[in-house]
Amino acid sequence: MNRLQNLFKNKTNSLLSIYFTAGYPELDSTVAIAEALEKSGADFLEIGFPYSDPVADGPTIQHSSEIALENGMTLHVLFEQLKDLRKTVSIPILLMGYVNPIVQYGVENFCKKAAEVGVDGVIVPDLPMYExxxxxxxxxxxxxLSNIFLVTPQTTEDRIRKIDELSNSFIYLLSSSSITGGSLDVSSGIEDYYKRIKAMQLKNPMIIGFGISNKTNFDKACEYANGAIVGSAFVKLLKDEDYLNKIPAFIKSIKS
Structure with a gap:
């Protein structure tokens, strides 16, 4: 089992994942942020590698990607930064980004390098399942490496079951089909969607993402899934000059 699979074996509810963009706010801030998040109580992390056309991301994460690219972040730089990651960070780490940079890097090389630096899984929203x-x-x-598939309110039951079959850690349950950075939609229609997924009794745990920004959102998501992902709300915090010192209070505000 990799670290991700072990996590879900040993903890089944209220798991908190934090997303942030590698190379933002500074080129060399990636590992320091990861260390601070683990110390503050995050259960696992998603490190985004920036791309020039992040179609699923809202303004906050798009902006962080732009700054990271301007700072000089690339997959080569990121892997170099992460080579000593496991000396100081023990929680599961996922890389999240788009398929184009991975293909340019070489998929086989990407997977080898990710494993070499201690990455446990990858989320690639625009990688087709059949591909x-x-x-x-x-x-x-x-x-x-676990490949994490995304499910939206429009995903058919047949496709969800296929995703469950291909998955070996968790399924990323989008709270909506919109971009990141919105607010968690808890309308009756969305609640029906969560209940429908839960009733399918899938073998893999589920984590809800998109629109989770505070304790209320997080607790609501955890009623239907094993945990939730906070992205845009955390990336906003990184604009602050003393962001590292503010990370413990941010995590506590969601998990306490």
């Missing part, structure tokens, strides 16, 4: 299964799954499996 993953037919072309790339071997590289993920050989390197003990």
């Amino acid at each position: 993953y299964e037919a072309l790339y799954s071997k590289y993920f499996i050989d390197n003990d």
Whole structure:
């Protein structure tokens, strides 16, 4: 089992994942933020690698990607930064980004390098499921990397069951089909969607993302899933000059 699978084996509810963009606010801030998040109580992390056309991201994360790219962040730089990560960070780490930079880097090389630096899984929203299964799954499996699939309110039951079959850690349940940075929609329609997924009794745990920004959102998401992901709200915090010192209070405000 990788660290991600072990986490879900040992803890089944109220898991908190934090997303942030590598190379933002400074090029070399990635590892320091990861260390602070673990010390503050995050259960696992999603480190985004920036891309020039982040179609699923809202303004906050788009802006962080722009700044990270201007700072000089690339996959090569990120892997160099992460080479000593496991000396100081023990919680599961996922990389999240778009398929284009991975293909440019070379999918096999990307998977090998990710495993080498201690990454446990990858989230690639625009990687088609059939393409993953037919072309790339071997590289993920050989390197003990979990590929995380996304489910939206429009995803069919057949596709969800296929995703469950291909998954080996958790399924990323989007709270909506919109971009990141909105507010968690708890309308009756969305609650029906959560209940429908829960009733399917999938073998993999579920984590809800998009729109989780505070304790109220987080607790609501945890009623239907094993945990939730906070992204845009945390990235906003990184604009502050003393952001590292503010991380403990931010995590406490959500988990306490």
